[in-house]
Amino acid sequence: MEGSAVVVEKLHKIYDNKVHAVRGISFRVDKGEIFGLIGPNGAGKSTTLRMIVGLIKPTKGRIRVMGIDVVKNPVEVKKYIGYLPEEADVYERLTGLEHLRFYAMLRGLQGYELDRAVEYGVKLSGLEMQSLERRASEYSKGMKRRLLLASVLMTRPKLAILDEPTSGLDVYASVNVRRMIKEYVRETGASIILSSHNMLEVEYLCNRVAFIARGRIIVEAEPKRIKEMYGAENLEDAFVKAVKEAEER
Amino acid sequence: MKVLLWKELTDLKRDKKTLFTSILLPLLMLPLMGFIGFALAQEQVINVAVVDLDNATVHNSLLNITFSSRWLLGNITYYLAKYGYNYTVSHTTSIIKNPKIDLMVVIPKGFAENATSLTRVAKIEIYRKAGLQTTSRVEGLIFSIVNWFSDQLSKEKIMALARLAGVNATVEALRNPIIYTTTLVSISGTPVNTAFQIRITISRFLVLALSFVVTPAASYVIDGIIGERERKTMELLLSHPVKPSTIINAKVIAATILGLITAVADAFGLLIYISLSALTYGSQAPFLIDPWLLLVHSITAFFTILVTVAISLPFITRTKGIRSASNIMSIVTMMAVVFFFTALFVDYMRLPTYILALLYIIPYVHSILAIQTYVIGYPFQAFLHILFLAITSTVILYLTTKTLNTEKLLMSK
Numbered sequence: 110m111e112g113s114a115v116v117v118e119k120l121h122k123i124y125d126n127k128v129h130a131v132r133g134i135s136f137r138v139d140k141g142e143i144f145g146l147i148g149p150n151g152a153g154k155s156t157t158l159r160m161i162v163g164l165i166k167p168t169k170g171r172i173r174v175m176g177i178d179v180v181k182n183p184v185e186v187k188k189y190i191g192y193l194p195e196e197a198d199v200y201e202r203l204t205g206l207e208h209l210r211f212y213a214m215l216r217g218l219q220g221y222e223l224d225r226a227v228e229y230g231v232k233l234s235g236l237e238m239q240s241l242e243r244r245a246s247e248y249s250k251g252m253k254r255r256l257l258l259a260s261v262l263m264t265r266p267k268l269a270i271l272d273e274p275t276s277g278l279d280v281y282a283s284v285n286v287r288r289m290i291k292e293y294v295r296e297t298g299a300s301i302i303l304s305s306h307n308m309l310e311v312e313y314l315c316n317r318v319a320f321i322a323r324g325r326i327i328v329e330a331e332p333k334r335i336k337e338m339y340g341a342e343n344l345e346d347a348f349v350k351a352v353k354e355a356e357e358r
Numbered sequence: 359m360k361v362l363l364w365k366e367l368t369d370l371k372r373d374k375k376t377l378f379t380s381i382l383l384p385l386l387m388l389p390l391m392g393f394i395g396f397a398l399a400q401e402q403v404i405n406v407a408v409v410d411l412d413n414a415t416v417h418n419s420l421l422n423i424t425f426s427s428r429w430l431l432g433n434i435t436y437y438l439a440k441y442g443y444n445y446t447v448s449h450t451t452s453i454i455k456n457p458k459i460d461l462m463v464v465i466p467k468g469f470a471e472n473a474t475s476l477t478r479v480a481k482i483e484i485y486r487k488a489g490l491q492t493t494s495r496v497e498g499l500i501f502s503i504v505n506w507f508s509d510q511l512s513k514e515k516i517m518a519l520a521r522l523a524g525v526n527a528t529v530e531a532l533r534n535p536i537i538y539t540t541t542l543v544s545i546s547g548t549p550v551n552t553a554f555q556i557r558i559t560i561s562r563f564l565v566l567a568l569s570f571v572v573t574p575a576a577s578y579v580i581d582g583i584i585g586e587r588e589r590k591t592m593e594l595l596l597s598h599p600v601k602p603s604t605i606i607n608a609k610v611i612a613a614t615i616l617g618l619i620t621a622v623a624d625a626f627g628l629l630i631y632i633s634l635s636a637l638t639y640g641s642q643a644p645f646l647i648d649p650w651l652l653l654v655h656s657i658t659a660f661f662t663i664l665v666t667v668a669i670s671l672p673f674i675t676r677t678k679g680i681r682s683a684s685n686i687m688s689i690v691t692m693m694a695v696v697f698f699f700t701a702l703f704v705d706y707m708r709l710p711t712y713i714l715a716l717l718y719i720i721p722y723v724h725s726i727l728a729i730q731t732y733v734i735g736y737p738f739q740a741f742l743h744i745l746f747l748a749i750t751s752t753v754i755l756y757l758t759t760k761t762l763n764t765e766k767l768l769m770s771k
């Protein structure tokens with residue numbers, strides 16, 4: 110479909126001919142939509158996201174981002190994607206500002222565009238200039254996460270893929286990051302796929318969510334619809350019920 | 359590529375520890391070692407005992423030659439003092455039982471008598487404590503003094519005999535009727551000077567110096583690639599629109615630049631060392647340093663590092679930890695070091711063709727040959743060997759990065 114930012118069809122990933130991490134996942138994400146992946150540890154969320162970014166090859170299935178086949182054009186498709194890995198760290202010897210410049214330049218930005226992106230990144234990170242001029246090795250975990258998230262979003266990618274963007278952040282920092290994400294989508298009309306273990310976060314941010322367990326999607330709908338389906342008070346209860354049901358099957 | 363290289367070099371520039379170990383260490387190590395060795399050698403205390411059992415002056419009236427054991431004694435003690443050795447003049451040989459005495463020189467009874475005779479040989483006895491390195495230097499000193507006296511006496515005796523016989527004779531013709539001379543010539547037969555010889559000696563050490571540059575560069579690449587994975591910066595980097603091969607190439611170039619800096623520092627360290635030792639020993643200093651040789655050395659070092667990195671890259675990108683990658687690396691660098699060491703005493707271009715043909719497979723043999731052929735006057739052959747290194751490393755690098763994908767870089771076993 111014309112309006113889809115991401116189309117994933119019957120995706121499979123088998124690691125080393127042994128671990129069947131993803132077993133036939135399909136979904137699509139529209140432009141301007143925030144799509145959430147929720148699932149227990151080891152469900153296959155990160156594996157799915159990595160395949161969409163083109164970092165690992167699907168064993169089977171098709172992925173299109175902005176109409177481009179990810180497997181066939183891994184470098185081309187990365188121009189449209191900003192990806193924040195679940196575990197990402199900073200370069201110890203570069204300053205915060207240098208990180209922003211480096212990642213912006215890696216996307217081919219120069220001159221005015223580069224300055225503008227870095228400026229936006231500074232704003233997104235919410236870090237003081239003083240901190241940004243210090244080496245990133247001196248940052249706290251939360252500051253690092255904010256810096257890296259800012260570096261992912263500052264170039265305004267059409268699709269941002271965020272693997273547990275608020276993991277390890279305190280309440281205030283998490284609230285800030287969520288606000289940052291929401292604002293980003295409103296300003297740019299970009300699409301976002303995020304994974305999370307925080308139901309509140311997902312409910313607050315996502316237009317649609319998919320529950321994943323053992324490499325399969327067990328439900329996919331708007332958060333409100335899911336709560337209705339399972340007759341649950343909140344998303345957390347719905348999640349527990351859904352996973353339990355899936356295990357029994 | 360430029361951006362990635364900027365990051366690598368900024369990182370390197372701020373990595374004081376790596377810079378220190380790869381520039382200052384090779385630059386200072388050799389001269390420092392030479393200096394410390396020299397300084398310590400100066401500090402050594404050597405005790406020499408001199409025993410004159412003869413204590414006689416004898417005059418041979420037939421030859422009209424006089425010799426006194428005290429002259430020899432005087433000379434020996436004079437030079438011992440001059441070169442900083444402690445000495446004791448004793449009257450009994452039992453002084454050698456004293457553990458503090460390292461060497462004893464004995465002038466036996468009848469020495470002066472024998473020295474002036476026409477039928478007997480006078481003998482100096484030296485007793486040297488085994489296992490002490492420095493005593494051999496004292497022995498050398500005594501030997502040269504004794505030699506000088508022997509020379510003088512033989513000259514006087516020959517002249518006296520010639521006088522008695524009433525014939526015209528020269529000392530050399532009687533004592534050393536056959537001698538030989540050697541002229542050092544270049545590969546094309548023209549005589550060469552000492553500077554040329556020094557160049558060749560330096561070149562041998564330059565080859566050896568190559569072994570100090572491959573290791574830091576190689577471990578830098580390991581750290582660059584596997585470290586990026588272990589420090590969790592790799593995934594974010596790979597999610598940007600750059601080819602994995604570009605990332606690897608940037609790291610290889612950064613490592614090679616580091617290696618090159620090391621190579622130059624190393625060469626200068628060697629030169630400082632040679633100049634210093636030339637100065638302290640007072641032998642023909644200062645001499646000319648050949649900038650072309652240094653250039654050839656640097657270029658060879660560059661490609662030697664490149665080829666080392668290229669060989670190890672397929673393993674590095676496929677192993678999990680820094681340790682296992684380092685182990686593989688050290689096998690490769692060990693091989694390099696072994697070959698560079700043999701170059702100290704093997705002239706590779708004089709090996710028979712069938713052996714050389716086999717050895718040509720090993721890239722390091724080309725590094726050795728590049729320097730060895732250049733220094734004896736075959737710049738074109740040197741160029742060919744460097745070219746071989748360049749082509750080999752480029753091909754291996756190309757094939758390695760070609761078969762590389764992000765998945766392998768991100769998670770290897």
Ligand SMILES: Nc1ncnc2c1ncn2[C@@H]1O[C@H](COP(=O)(O)OP(=O)(O)OP(=O)(O)O)[C@@H](O)[C@H]1O
Nearest residue numbers: 124128130148149150151152153154155156157769
């Ligand atoms: N490199 C790998 N090699 C082999 N198996 C892997 C690899 N990476 C992940 N797996 C396996 O694939 C499965 C899915 O892992 P994945 O990281 O996608 O889960 P996840 O949903 O992101 O979990 P979490 O919530 O803990 O982040 C797990 O069983 C994991 O052990």
Ligand SMILES: [Mg+2]
Nearest residue numbers: 154155156195
């Ligand atoms: Mg995960």
